Amino acid sequence: MQIYLDHGATTPTRHEVIDFMADVMRSQWGNPSSLHWWGERSTMVVERSRLQVASLLNADPEGVIFTSGGTESDNMVMMGIARQYSTPQHMIVSSVEHSAIRLPASFLAEHGWEITYLPVDRLGLVNPQDLQKALRPNTVLVSIIAAQNEVGTIQPIEKIGMICRNANVLFHTDAVQAIGKLAIDVQFLPIDLLSISAHKFYGTQGIGALYINPLIAKKMIPLMLGGGQERGYRSGTQAVAAIAGLGLAAELAEQELDSETKRLTHLRDRLYTLLADIPDLIPTGATGAARLANHLSFYHKYIDGRRLVREMNLAGIAISSGSACSSGAIEPSPILLQMGYSETEAKNSIRLTLGKANTEADIEWTSLVMHQILKVSH
Numbered sequence: 001m002q003i004y005l006d007h008g009a010t011t012p013t014r015h016e017v018i019d020f021m022a023d024v025m026r027s028q029w030g031n032p033s034s035l036h037w038w039g040e041r042s043t044m045v046v047e048r049s050r051l052q053v054a055s056l057l058n059a060d061p062e063g064v065i066f067t068s069g070g071t072e073s074d075n076m077v078m079m080g081i082a083r084q085y086s087t088p089q090h091m092i093v094s095s096v097e098h099s100a101i102r103l104p105a106s107f108l109a110e111h112g113w114e115i116t117y118l119p120v121d122r123l124g125l126v127n128p129q130d131l132q133k134a135l136r137p138n139t140v141l142v143s144i145i146a147a148q149n150e151v152g153t154i155q156p157i158e159k160i161g162m163i164c165r166n167a168n169v170l171f172h173t174d175a176v177q178a179i180g181k182l183a184i185d186v187q188f189l190p191i192d193l194l195s196i197s198a199h200k201f202y203g204t205q206g207i208g209a210l211y212i213n214p215l216i217a218k219k220m221i222p223l224m225l226g227g228g229q230e231r232g233y234r235s236g237t238q239a240v241a242a243i244a245g246l247g248l249a250a251e252l253a254e255q256e257l258d259s260e261t262k263r264l265t266h267l268r269d270r271l272y273t274l275l276a277d278i279p280d281l282i283p284t285g286a287t288g289a290a291r292l293a294n295h296l297s298f299y300h301k302y303i304d305g306r307r308l309v310r311e312m313n314l315a316g317i318a319i320s321s322g323s324a325c326s327s328g329a330i331e332p333s334p335i336l337l338q339m340g341y342s343e344t345e346a347k348n349s350i351r352l353t354l355g356k357a358n359t360e361a362d363i364e365w366t367s368l369v370m371h372q373i374l375k376v377s378h
């Protein structure tokens, strides 16, 4: 029996998406910038996807820019806004951002920018009052992750966004982990910029989008200069088939959001209950509604997270330690350190992220295997 519980790292591409992408590659392969019939047919695919992504976010389709994924969208915001200014200014990010925000922030700091890292509590939550206090006259951007990839904590995005809007400061959120698990409505929520990535919600790797509130247009210098595609924000011939897949994945995610969130929350809570009696396995991150529906995270008091990942893998179950994007690294998870955990606790952290194909039987089996492994290892 093989069980995949690492949907936070990537999700399997849905078969509907694969089939649709194959059709597009066979029959709508023109360059969307071309003026002839072939080009028009590809433009139709790209624009339909834009509508599908916009609908998922309740956004103006004008604001949806296709990128190569979460990392590019995050970099585009941080570097694109910074390049708008001739002298360094001030930005605010949380201390639990993904490296796609964290590293651009440290790059900018090395180049004279002032960066405030908002602290988080033991659950990984930012305090909006700290944001209020951190704002300065020269703050040009606030970027706070919507849902943390390692510990599943969901930030109070509405409160954070309101503070930014009242202060007339741009607000970006990395919603890569949130999409498909949280309803995000950019007309209702005060969000100016938002990053998404298709491979976290059953599209393919290497495609994503950045939502840019059309009202703030022209406050960002593009990273890619060239043919002027994507309203000049992201030059380069669009990846038509991947974009088609992203659009379909977005439409299906929107349709299934309520039922899937409910189902995953039930499975998450069931697994949490089943694992609760394992000695020395301590949950991390927020609980209940402030936690992603598909996300469980722990640290073990004595066992290295990577060792547990390997032992679970031998038993046919995929989980991850720390962030999968950096799980080759031996350093303790910087996220757990920021949340106040010790180096050992941060090194011993694991994450289990559920997805569409997981069943009750998977949950029961995972619990049995983990009980067994941790009984033997201890």
Ligand SMILES: Cc1ncc(COP(=O)(O)O)c(C=O)c1O
Pocket (backbone or CB within 6 Å): 008, 009, 068, 069, 070, 071, 072, 074, 098, 100, 145, 147, 148, 149, 174, 176, 177, 197, 198, 206, 208, 325
């Ligand atoms: C919160 C978050 N942001 C950004 C990324 C990077 O996205 P991509 O893999 O599409 O570059 C990830 C990937 O794990 C993520 O979890």
